[in-house]
Amino acid sequence: MKVKQHTLHSFEFHLGDGDEDKFFSFFEKNEAVLKGHTVILNSEIDLEKIREHLNEKDFCFFERTDCKMIERKREVHQVLDFSLEEEKSNNSLSKHKKREIIEKPIRAGSAIQTKNDLTVLSQMNGGSEIETSGNLEMFGSINGKIVCSGSYMLIRDIGETGNVIFNGVILDKDKFKSKKAKIIKLDGEMKLIIEEL
Structure with missing residues (x-):
């Protein structure tokens, strides 16, 4: 056996x-x-x-x-307060995990896996993948697949070929048509919260 x-x-x-x-x-x-x-x-x-x-x-x-x-219930992720004043006065958020920063476009066929927080400053092409257990800040258009299990995500645009899963929940692309930056997190009952910034 x-x-x-x-x-x-x-x-x-x-x-x-x-x-x-x-x-x-x-x-x-x-x-x-x-x-x-x-x-x-x-x-x-x-x-x-x-x-x-x-x-x-x-x-x-x-x-x-x-x-x-x-x-088994998932551990409730820490609910973060995203006000700038709070962030300046409390450095514990920056100590949570190391942050990786990607400046170039993520090309088709690329697969990024990390346990760290991740900031992507450019777009993500179709056929590419990101998987992170940390927080994700995505400033470009998403045309690939993202799986994030962090406490929050910051995204603005999910393209036609893009798919995003946040803590097991598939995000509805229709909620991102405005292309304005949005923060996605879970409340204490593990319900999805999407707030426009």
Whole structure:
């Protein structure tokens, strides 16, 4: 027998009455982002059509039972106050993690993985990826894939080919059409907050 340990990247869907059509709509819109992740179905409805669809699309999935691993709550990230005065008077934020700064455009095929905070001053081309467990500040247009599990993200524009996942939540591109800088964070109940700066 051989045993291998893998880190599982997954999306968990909680489905109730009337959610089947919402699932298919969400899946169609976000299939590129979901690809390569395990789909977990937590459902009170018959999943036959959804099972068939996921099998046709060759997705790995399972239906949730009493699995204590999935019940674990994520640690609530520190909610940061983003006022400039607070930042000047409190240097503890800058000591949180090292910050990496990228000035050049991120080219197609590039993959950046870091545990540090990351600032990107230029655009991100299609076919490129960023994955960080730190905070992310993105000043250029996003046309690649970003996965961020930090306390916050600062972004202004998600392009047509861009996909952004913040702490397991796929960001809706429609909320970034204004191209004004926005801060994305989670509240104490792990609900997404998007604030225009």
